[in-house]
Amino acid sequence: MHQLLECIDAGTEYCPCYLAESNECIMCSQLQGNTFCDCRNWKGVCIYQEYIWNRSRIKEGRREITCRIAEKKTVSGNLMILTLEANRTLARELNEPGAYVFLRDPRDPGYFDTPMSVMMVNEEEGTLSFAVNTRGVKTKALAGLENEVSLRGPYWNGILGLKYLKGFRRGKALLVARGVGQAPAIAVARKLILAGNQVDMVVDAGNIGVNFAEQYFRDLGCKIILQTVFDKNKLTVSPEALKFIKRQVEDEGVRLVYCGGPELMNRDIKELIQGLEQEVYFVCSNDAKLCCGEGICGSCQTRLHDGNRVITCKTQLNPMEII
Ligand code: FES
Numbered sequence: 001m002h003q004l005l006e007c008i009d010a011g012t013e014y015c016p017c018y019l020a021e022s023n024e025c026i027m028c029s030q031l032q033g034n035t036f037c038d039c040r041n042w043k044g045v046c047i048y049q050e051y052i053w054n055r056s057r058i059k060e061g062r063r064e065i066t067c068r069i070a071e072k073k074t075v076s077g078n079l080m081i082l083t084l085e086a087n088r089t090l091a092r093e094l095n096e097p098g099a100y101v102f103l104r105d106p107r108d109p110g111y112f113d114t115p116m117s118v119m120m121v122n123e124e125e126g127t128l129s130f131a132v133n134t135r136g137v138k139t140k141a142l143a144g145l146e147n148e149v150s151l152r153g154p155y156w157n158g159i160l161g162l163k164y165l166k167g168f169r170r171g172k173a174l175l176v177a178r179g180v181g182q183a184p185a186i187a188v189a190r191k192l193i194l195a196g197n198q199v200d201m202v203v204d205a206g207n208i209g210v211n212f213a214e215q216y217f218r219d220l221g222c223k224i225i226l227q228t229v230f231d232k233n234k235l236t237v238s239p240e241a242l243k244f245i246k247r248q249v250e251d252e253g254v255r256l257v258y259c260g261g262p263e264l265m266n267r268d269i270k271e272l273i274q275g276l277e278q279e280v281y282f283v284c285s286n287d288a289k290l291c292c293g294e295g296i297c298g299s300c301q302t303r304l305h306d307g308n309r310v311i312t313c314k315t316q317l318n319p320m321e322i323i
Contacts, residue, residue, distance in 0.1 A: 006316050008098075008157040011045040014059055019295050019314070020051050021058050026295070026315055061294070064152045065090075066106055069145060070127055076210040078134045079180065081119070082142070084149055088126040093154040095121040097187040098162055098286070101153030102293060103130070105141050114138040115290040117158050119183035120216070131183035133208060155293045157312065158184055160319040161283035164256065168281060170196040174245065174254045175222070176269065178230055178261030179206025181285055182213035185260045188283070189220050192256070200248065202241075204229040206261070230265045237268040245269060249278055256281040263287040270319060284319045288312040 007026040009015045016031065025031035028047040029038035037048070051058070067084040074080045094101070095118075102113035120129040134143045142149070159165065165188065173192050177185035182203060192199050201222040203211045217224055229241040248254040257273060257280055259266040266284040273280050288300035295314040302312050304321045 006041040006043065007314050008162075008316050009314060010041075010047060011043040014062060015045070016047050016051040016054070016058050017061070017294065018058060020047065024295070026311075062152055062154070064150055066148050067128075067151050068148055072146075075131075075212045076208055079208045079210065079212065080132050080134070080143060081129055081212070082132050082149075083127055083129045084151065086126050086128050086151065088123060090151075090154060091121050091123045091126045091128060094118045094128060095123055095187075096156060097165055097191050098156050098159035098184070099153075099187065100155050100158040100184075100290075101128075101151050102155075103142055104138070104150050105145055106148055106150040108141060112138050112141060113152065113291075114142060115155075115293065117184040117285075119186060119213070131180050131212065133180040152293075155313070157314060157316065158286050159188065159258075159283060160286050160312070160317060160322075161281065162316055164281035165191060165258070165283045168192065168195060168197060168256045171256060172198045172200075172252065172254045173256040173258065174200050174202065174248050175258045176202045176204070176229055176241075176245070176261065176265075177213070178204040178265060179208050181206070181260035181262075182211070184285060185258065186213055186216050186220075188258050188260070189217055189222050193220050193222070197256075199223070200225060200254070202227055202229060202244075204261070206230065207232065230261060235264050237265055237272075242268070242272050245272060246276065249273070249276055249280055254280065256283065259284040261285070266319070274320065282319055286312055 010027050019025050020031040023033040030048045067086050070085045071083040099118040103116050104112040116130045119131050189199050199222045201217045202225045205211050231238050259269050273282050290313050291297045291299040293313050295311045300313040301309050303309055303323050
């Protein structure tokens with residue numbers, strides 16, 4: 001597998017960021033405190049030069065905006081689809097696999113910020129839809145809102161292995177999504193279909209008990225397989241599901257597998273793929289605990305096989321490298 005480690009924000013209007021200012025830049029050796037240039041994964045922009053030209057200051061960060069709630073639709077007991085009126089620019093920026101924002105009640109303090117994957121985008125109307133699963137204090141506060149929501153974004157690192165996803169063309173892909181993980185899988189399916197791929201979609205209703213995104217997948221042209229993938233009592237992927245995925249790779253020619261579900265589900269499927277002879281790209285949802293999204297708080301840190309620690313809210317990496 002190829003080594004893949006780069007900052008999702010490199011070369012965007014949000015780069016250089018706070019990390020550059022504190023000599024912690026993910027990509028630029030000079031902005032890590034070294035005196036030489038050892039640029040890896042060049043993304044068309046010299047981060048150091050951008051920093052110097054900006055008078056050795058970081059770029060303005062992401063702003064918080066207040067959005068009107070256009071629609072709130074309860075799908076099942078704890079799940080609702082929340083549609084917000086944002087603006088066309090933000091809608092265009094968030095119309096990508098892995099896009100997410102932070103939402104909260106405008107009256108609540110900043111630590112109520114809740115990371116939320118973008119489910120659907122309407123670029124023309126500038127609206128954004130989210131699947132909100134009410135589970136704790138922050139999501140309950142969101143579910144109780146009627147008029148306005150505070151939104152901070154855009155962020156894009158909700159999926160790991162984006163490079164494989166974006167480069168995969170005219171092949172066969174298998175997507176496995178469980179529970180509320182169906183929401184970010186819609187953008188993944190759309191991206192793959194637009195690139196001429198055949199997409200089979202395994203949908204597991206999970207704890208929310210409803211396949212709320214099934215119709216969206218059908219409309220995109222995916223073949224749907226409704227199946228329980230994850231055994232929530234044993235906390236493992238069921239043997240039948242593992243057999244099915246293995247068969248899809250070995251006999252049906254699947255060469256990209258996307259997993260959008262709990263960390264343990266993603267891990268089991270990753271281990272299955274690692275043990276197969278065929279070279280299969282593995283892409284999965286970023287299940288880290290996201291708190292600031294800016295690489296500052298450290299809550300999303302994970303460790304790679306080589307022992308290095310990475311902050312997964314900013315770092316694009318090969319999910320196979322995560323321990
Ligand atoms: S979420 Fe704070 S460092 Fe990643």
